[in-house]
Amino acid sequence: AxxxxxxxxxxxxxxxxxxxxxxxxxxxxPPYLFWYVQYPNQGLQLLLKYTSAATLVKGINGxxxxxxxxxxxxxxxxxxxxxxxxxxxxCAVSFYNNNDMRFGAGTRLTVKx
Amino acid sequence: ETGxxxxxxxxxxxxxxxxxxxxxxxxxxxxxxxxxxxxKKPLELMFVYNFxxxxxxxxVPSRFSPExxxxxxxxxxxxxxxxxxxxxxxxxxxxxxxxxxxxxTQYFGPGTRLTVL
Numbered sequence: 279a280x281x282x283x284x285x286x287x288x289x290x291x292x293x294x295x296x297x298x299x300x301x302x303x304x305x306x307x308p309p310y311l312f313w314y315v316q317y318p319n320q321g322l323q324l325l326l327k328y329t330s331a332a333t334l335v336k337g338i339n340g341x342x343x344x345x346x347x348x349x350x351x352x353x354x355x356x357x358x359x360x361x362x363x364x365x366x367x368x369c370a371v372s373f374y375n376n377n378d379m380r381f382g383a384g385t386r387l388t389v390k391x
Numbered sequence: 392e393t394g395x396x397x398x399x400x401x402x403x404x405x406x407x408x409x410x411x412x413x414x415x416x417x418x419x420x421x422x423x424x425x426x427x428x429x430x431k432k433p434l435e436l437m438f439v440y441n442f443x444x445x446x447x448x449x450x451v452p453s454r455f456s457p458e459x460x461x462x463x464x465x466x467x468x469x470x471x472x473x474x475x476x477x478x479x480x481x482x483x484x485x486x487x488x489x490x491x492x493x494x495x496t497q498y499f500g501p502g503t504r505l506t507v508l
Contacts (some may be wrong), residue, residue: 287431310493321395321481321499322434329494368434372493377422377485378447379497381434 280305282369284382292390297341297356299385301369304350311352312370312379313343322368328352339363364389393417395500397482403506406472412503414465414482422487423465424497425457428479440465441487472507479504 285300303309310329314322326337333345339362343354352369366386372379395416404410416423425437439447440459454476456468465482479502485495 312496314499319501321483321501322497323499324496327494327496377424377439377441377487377493377495378436378449379493380436383431383433 280371282371282382284369284385288386290388291359294358297359299354299367301352303371309371313354314368316366359389361389395498397500397503401504405508409470412467416484420484421462422485424483425467426481474507477507
């Protein structure tokens, strides 16, 4: 069955530092992969998604992620963290004919001044 | 109103109460979803409706009963809940297609924080 694993439930970085949030997927067929962000007291908002086009995907707020089939990974990065990036980030996987999106457990990002 | 709205935002209920959660989407979408978000656990997909037809029911207890009267509205009827059902309940919608639905972006509401006493 398809699933995603997010390594690290909590990541802390300094403002201006590189952000790296890790996501690995498990799938026997080509997946579609998503990163969502959740700010306090809000629902989830799409950051970016991979749907079998370019392997390097650029999203909103300066985030990007690279699909690496050989590593079954879809890590999220941002070159320079901003205080407003503090939130919970979720990686998710789905498939072509399937509404059944599976989410990871989430990674809470803290940004220190 | 724009996007996906959910009411109420907070709900406290006893185990013998009956209540309903409401979700409305203003995006012209055809698929709607209920998720349960508990602390320290991945989001759990509960129900999916595609063109008003229920297409997924991920082994959800019968004390949760969904209703989708039209493509814009989704309800979750609650009765005889347990304290472990306390969680944030999120509604989402997506374009919904007969094929290729997996590529759809899901748009989420702010959620209803449910506490069962």
